[in-house]
Amino acid sequence: MKHALIWMVVVFFSVSCISNKRLTYLQNLPENQYIDLDEFIPYAQVEYKYILQPFDIVDIDFASSNEELTKAFEFQGSRAMRGGGMMGGGGDIFYFTGYSIDQEGYVLLPKLGRVHIAGLTEEEARLRVQEAINAYFKEDVFVKLRTGGIRFTALGEFNSSGTKVIMKNRATIFDALALAGESNILARKNKLFIIRQYDGGTKIHQINLNDRQLLASPYFFIQPNDILYLEPMKIRQIGNADNFSASLGLIVSITTSILLIVALATGNL
Structure with a gap:
């Protein structure tokens, strides 16, 4: 009976353990040889630029030596509202002052x-608005x-899901992970899905955070x-990273109690 209990605990631990290979970022490093940590990994040959889409909100400012002219393009109190830090809860900071x-x-x-x-792109859109205003004003x-x-x-x-805002013109997938509280221990880091909007539709891309080739991926930015969307491991059904130890202790205690009852009933104790 003691041997049966030991084997059950060993099997449970072997099934429940999570390999470091499933947790470590940017792997695929060569083993048993010198690793050059200064290796240069070029970005993917994809120009990083965002294409404006319907329902986006943009901020458009006009500057001129003629103050009366620029006031015609300014929403009342808009600059004061921007200075008040109206970003709250992952919303667009230009929701009240920009152009939809x-x-x-x-x-x-x-x-x-x-x-x-x-x-x-932002620059192409700026030039188009510039052309329109040049044709209207001398x-x-x-x-x-x-x-x-x-x-x-x-x-x-x-650790912190929801809508987030990074106040940069360019951000990497790791900037996003850091802002979202990184991933917890039960996340499948080899299965991070990026749902990305394109002109007229949407695509789903899968990336592997364990693979250092991510640095050269077109989805690094x-x-x-x-x-x-980051998938959970199957072990998530047993418990999360916070209560997994408690769940394991409870299961072992219940198993021990059942074995003791069986031993007493069969007279093997």
């Missing part, structure tokens, strides 16, 4: 009317156009409106 791109890809600007900017007016950082959503085995 409609379903057809246009923004509605004072004096200029509807200007189509969907399908363009005086020089400088245009600045930008999005409200990189907003993404983290779902699944993150995240884009605005990305959705990151």
